[in-house]
Amino acid sequence: MATETTPNGAAAANARNSAVVRFAGDSGDGMQLAGTQLTDTSAILGNDVATLPDYPAEIRAPAGTVAGVSGFQVNFAAEQIFTPGDVVNALIAMNPAAFKAHYKDVEPGGIIVVNETEFSKTNLKKAGYEPGYNPIEDEAIDQQYKIYKVPITKLNQEALKDTGMSPKDVNRCKNMYALGIVYWLFDRSLDITIRHLNETFAVRKKRPEVAEANIKALKAGYFFGETAEMFPVRYAVAKAPIPTGKYRKVTGNEALAMGLITASKLAGKSLHYCTYPITPASDILHYLAPAKNYGVKTFQAEDEIAAMCAAIGVGFAGQLGVTGTSGPGLALKGEALGLAVMTELPVVVVNVQRGGPSTGLPTKTEQSDLWQAMYGRNGDCPAVVIAPQSPGDCFNAAIEAARIALTRMMPVVLLTDGYIANGSEPWRVPTESDFEPIEITHASYTPTGEKDDPGFAPYTRNENLTRPWGIPGTPGTEHRVGGLEKANGTGSVSYDPTNHQTMTRIRAEKVNRVQNMVPDIEVQGDEDADLLVLGWGGPYGSILTAVNNIREQGKKVATTHLRYLSPMPKNLGDVLKKYDKVLIPELNNGQLRLILRGKFLCDARGLNKIQGKPFLVEEIEQAIELLLSGEWGDAEALYPVDGNVDVNAQALTV
Amino acid sequence: MPDTPLPTLKAKDFSSDQDVRWCPGCGDYSILNAVQRVCANIGATRENSVFISGIGCSSRFPYYMDTYGFHTIHGRAPGFVTGVKMANPDLDIWMITGDGDGLSIGGNHLMHLLRRNVNVNAMLFNNRIYGLTKGQYSPTSETGKKTKSSPMGSLDFPINPLSLALAAEATFVARSTDKDRGLVGVLERAAGHKGASFVEIYQNCNIFNDGAFVFATGKDVREDNVLYLEDGKPMIYGKDSNKGLRLVGNRPEVVNLDDNGVSEDDLLFHDESNKPMAEMLADLHYPDFPEVMGVLFREERPTYEGLLHDQVDAAKEKKGEGTLEALFNAGDTYEVE
Numbered sequence: 001m002a003t004e005t006t007p008n009g010a011a012a013a014n015a016r017n018s019a020v021v022r023f024a025g026d027s028g029d030g031m032q033l034a035g036t037q038l039t040d041t042s043a044i045l046g047n048d049v050a051t052l053p054d055y056p057a058e059i060r061a062p063a064g065t066v067a068g069v070s071g072f073q074v075n076f077a078a079e080q081i082f083t084p085g086d087v088v089n090a091l092i093a094m095n096p097a098a099f100k101a102h103y104k105d106v107e108p109g110g111i112i113v114v115n116e117t118e119f120s121k122t123n124l125k126k127a128g129y130e131p132g133y134n135p136i137e138d139e140a141i142d143q144q145y146k147i148y149k150v151p152i153t154k155l156n157q158e159a160l161k162d163t164g165m166s167p168k169d170v171n172r173c174k175n176m177y178a179l180g181i182v183y184w185l186f187d188r189s190l191d192i193t194i195r196h197l198n199e200t201f202a203v204r205k206k207r208p209e210v211a212e213a214n215i216k217a218l219k220a221g222y223f224f225g226e227t228a229e230m231f232p233v234r235y236a237v238a239k240a241p242i243p244t245g246k247y248r249k250v251t252g253n254e255a256l257a258m259g260l261i262t263a264s265k266l267a268g269k270s271l272h273y274c275t276y277p278i279t280p281a282s283d284i285l286h287y288l289a290p291a292k293n294y295g296v297k298t299f300q301a302e303d304e305i306a307a308m309c310a311a312i313g314v315g316f317a318g319q320l321g322v323t324g325t326s327g328p329g330l331a332l333k334g335e336a337l338g339l340a341v342m343t344e345l346p347v348v349v350v351n352v353q354r355g356g357p358s359t360g361l362p363t364k365t366e367q368s369d370l371w372q373a374m375y376g377r378n379g380d381c382p383a384v385v386i387a388p389q390s391p392g393d394c395f396n397a398a399i400e401a402a403r404i405a406l407t408r409m410m411p412v413v414l415l416t417d418g419y420i421a422n423g424s425e426p427w428r429v430p431t432e433s434d435f436e437p438i439e440i441t442h443a444s445y446t447p448t449g450e451k452d453d454p455g456f457a458p459y460t461r462n463e464n465l466t467r468p469w470g471i472p473g474t475p476g477t478e479h480r481v482g483g484l485e486k487a488n489g490t491g492s493v494s495y496d497p498t499n500h501q502t503m504t505r506i507r508a509e510k511v512n513r514v515q516n517m518v519p520d521i522e523v524q525g526d527e528d529a530d531l532l533v534l535g536w537g538g539p540y541g542s543i544l545t546a547v548n549n550i551r552e553q554g555k556k557v558a559t560t561h562l563r564y565l566s567p568m569p570k571n572l573g574d575v576l577k578k579y580d581k582v583l584i585p586e587l588n589n590g591q592l593r594l595i596l597r598g599k600f601l602c603d604a605r606g607l608n609k610i611q612g613k614p615f616l617v618e619e620i621e622q623a624i625e626l627l628l629s630g631e632w633g634d635a636e637a638l639y640p641v642d643g644n645v646d647v648n649a650q651a652l653t654v
Numbered sequence: 655m656p657d658t659p660l661p662t663l664k665a666k667d668f669s670s671d672q673d674v675r676w677c678p679g680c681g682d683y684s685i686l687n688a689v690q691r692v693c694a695n696i697g698a699t700r701e702n703s704v705f706i707s708g709i710g711c712s713s714r715f716p717y718y719m720d721t722y723g724f725h726t727i728h729g730r731a732p733g734f735v736t737g738v739k740m741a742n743p744d745l746d747i748w749m750i751t752g753d754g755d756g757l758s759i760g761g762n763h764l765m766h767l768l769r770r771n772v773n774v775n776a777m778l779f780n781n782r783i784y785g786l787t788k789g790q791y792s793p794t795s796e797t798g799k800k801t802k803s804s805p806m807g808s809l810d811f812p813i814n815p816l817s818l819a820l821a822a823e824a825t826f827v828a829r830s831t832d833k834d835r836g837l838v839g840v841l842e843r844a845a846g847h848k849g850a851s852f853v854e855i856y857q858n859c860n861i862f863n864d865g866a867f868v869f870a871t872g873k874d875v876r877e878d879n880v881l882y883l884e885d886g887k888p889m890i891y892g893k894d895s896n897k898g899l900r901l902v903g904n905r906p907e908v909v910n911l912d913d914n915g916v917s918e919d920d921l922l923f924h925d926e927s928n929k930p931m932a933e934m935l936a937d938l939h940y941p942d943f944p945e946v947m948g949v950l951f952r953e954e955r956p957t958y959e960g961l962l963h964d965q966v967d968a969a970k971e972k973k974g975e976g977t978l979e980a981l982f983n984a985g986d987t988y989e990v991e
């Protein structure tokens with residue numbers, strides 16, 4: 001890696017296996033950008049990376065308050081990692097509110113760099129501290145952490161005083177100053193960020209002076225680390241042994257959008273993304289709207305219902321219709337989704353889950369829409385449900401969802417969550433030849449010309465129970481579909497009792513037969529263990545890490561991951577039978593647990609975290625230990641509290 | 655230029671094999687006949703015609719047309735129309751809705767369909783009652799109407815579909831009735847209009863609201879109660895063609911041409927491109943005024959799906975047709991060695 005612009009570090013760096021760094025500041029402080037830059041740089045330097053952004057719920061909460069704090073956590077490592085990390089090794093707190101909201105997540109003895117300039121009386125008060133109290137002067141806190149007081153605002157102003165920029169613009173560069181300090185601390189090259197700043201500000205926005213000021217601030221921060229003799233050590237995180245090849249960093253929403261475009265190309269259909277803005281799904285729209293040169297059409301509908309209906313209309317007309325939303329939006333789409341089941345039309349519904357019910361916790365993650373995705377419609381109304389397990393996996397899951405929808409003529413729900421949607425990881429760049437085309441044949445019919453010509457029958461079926469896809473514009477296959485029950489075969493409206501029972505069973509069996517496209521689940525870890533830890537969706541990384549850690553201690557445990565929630569893999573029942581104990585960690589109140597208990601009569605236990613946050617690896621480890629040791633007892637589920645899973649701290653305190 | 659074959663399909667060729675299940679005597683029958691005639695007259699093809707409806711008596715319409723059809727969910731037909739049209743702008747789309755479907759549960763969607771100017775022929779069958787649910791008042795029912803759900807009289811003030819369509823920026827707004835000889839002509843013009851056409855059709859529900867529009871359809875009375883609009887022509891009506899509409903100050907007034915000093919030149923002349931006048935005409939109600947029939951307003955504006963496809967074409971021209979290789983390699987890539 002070229003280090004031309006990077007001055008030689010003075011202090012020798014201590015090697016670390018991984019580092020978890022969190023930037024925290026006001027929502028206007030540019031913390032997301034600083035975090036993204038550290039991520040990109042670390043990825044390009046060869047580390048494995050995982051990120052966790054944390055946005056405030058309010059767009060412009062009062063500056064300096066805890067409600068307005070925005071955070072971004074990066075884990076970069078010299079080994080393969082699957083989570084953004086449980087505890088923070090280094091926190092950058094740009095003001096007292098950021099300090100207050102985040103310092104407790106720092107490991108004992110961990111680094112906290114505070115922007116001392118902002119720890120004024122007024123700001124301490126805004127953060128809700130008692131008059132006369134300043135946490136960075138508190139000895140008890142000082143003994144617990146390594147606190148470095150750096151007057152970042154002031155130093156940044158000094159560094160940029162000759163740029164001729166307004167004080168406001170100068171202040172906006174202080175995130176780069178802070179990033180510079182972090183780059184020095186963790187021995188990172190400045191090159192990648194410098195290139196990014198030049199590209200963004202000098203080339204794209206045609207404001208070279210802004211690029212220059214930001215670069216100046218970044219370098220000044222770096223030099224400060226080097227010359228201030230404040231930090232006794234710096235750290236180095238070596239390259240991770242990841243497979244060679246070309247990579248880029250992707251967020252879950254970005255990967256999902258790319259997957260949809262890829263599916264449309266593989267199918268030779270144009271992608272129509274019909275949606276209504278909603279957190280945390282809107283970024284999919286933001287990614288697709290400028291992708292029109294890929295033949296993508298985006299439709300920002302007047303509401304969630306219209307978006308769903310338009311996507312079904314697209315399917316009826318013979319193209320790829322997709323709608324995207326989050327929990328409350330899926331509730332609104334329910335009736336139309338039922339129509340897609342009834343009319344057997346292809347459509348993909350993306351639900352980026354967030355904390356619920358109702359408006360809930362819009363910017364926080366949760367897995368509590370599983371039941372809604374599986375059952376949240378009137379009538380017996382089954383649909384395929386797929387849940388990707390990581391940001392990069394959203395790409396594959398989107399292709400699979402579209403493939404099933406288009407080739408099996410049915411709606412598919414893609415359940416992601418805020419954690420993987422906004423999180424990012426390195427993604428190996430594929431090539432077109434890595435993918436099978438999505439083969440579609442549209443129906444045709446030549447009228448016999450006879451009086452008794454039965455005409456095109458839209459509800460006949462092949463071996464997968466798939467009906468033919470006859471599309472408007474094609475002579476011969478004219479037909480009518482709708483929400484009234486259809487006679488199997490002809491598709492005419494039918495109120496016949498036996499037909500309704502047959503059709504209800506066909507709709508269920510159609511979903512079941514998708515099993516022939518679903519790979520068997522694989523068990524990792526000790527096949528002969530007593531305990532199987534089974535997860536779905538976003539917790540995949542935390543579960544895998546926890547299981548690996550426990551196994552490193554010589555204890556036996558196995559794990560498996562359910563990507564297909566409906567239909568479930570063929571071998572799931574057999575796998576479950578092999579284990580005495582099954583633990584299902586989920587970010588909800590036990591939704592998959594109830595399904596598996598009902599379906600397989602298996603005494604699954606739950607670890608249920610409903611705090612708007614992903615699992616800590618530690619929490620899952622504790623749950624595993626409790627089950628292995630027998631201390632778990634009879635409880636069907638345990639809830640972590642403050643990072644601890646304690647069988648004696650389960651009472652509901654009201 | 656290839657020869658365009660003359661239309662060979664007749665009205666009955668658009669009729670499907672399904673038994674029509676409206677109540678005998680329902681106004682929907684004559685509208686169905688009119689639409690089938692229009693399809694034949696304009697040279698429509700079965701394969702390119704799509705009938706999309708919501709829920710309600712009128713929304714059974716697609717089952718009776720031997721074309722493509724989609725009987726969707728209550729109030730949401732506009733969403734489906736938009737999706738179908740985005741996916742295939744070449745199709746001729748007809749949307750069938752009613753006063754409940756289009757103005758109550760689906761009021762929001764109708765408004766957005768019209769303002770976006772999706773190229774569709776939207777027909778709103780207004781019978782001022784809920785038929786399929788057996789006789790509750792609808793958003794167009796008159797205040798005080800006694801129905802099963804309003805035994806002491808409805809409290810709601812009715813909405814005016816034409817005023818709503820004009821306010822929602824529809825580019826073609828017209829009205830007719832199920833008994834009107836002009837219905838076919840109005841629908842032909844709606845079909846010829848490129849953009850969102852909105853046609854309100856007074857439709858008699860002989861079971862739950864019989865005679866609601868007798869003033870506008872009754873043989874003996876209608877000519878004195880309705881005014882057929884013709885572009886560029888003076889607004890004259892009446893059995894003896896002796897009544898007219900003029901403006902006094904800024905208010906409309908009914909005049910008798912037989913009266914001294916009143917001539918045709920004093921009357922309002924219809925101008926389909928005059929929106930303020932259309933808004934005024936939409937707001938004329940029986941019995942104080944004649945109710946207008948025909949095309950109130952029409953303007954050219956690019957269609958939603960046309961603009962959308964233009965943007966796709968422009969993006970392809972500017973950035974080149976996107977390939978998967980370009981997609982995968984966008985952004986900052988790096989090599990791990």
Ligand code: SF4
Binds near residue numbers: 675681785859
């Ligand atoms: S209830 Fe009224 S509107 Fe419905 S079919 Fe019967 S007559 Fe027609």
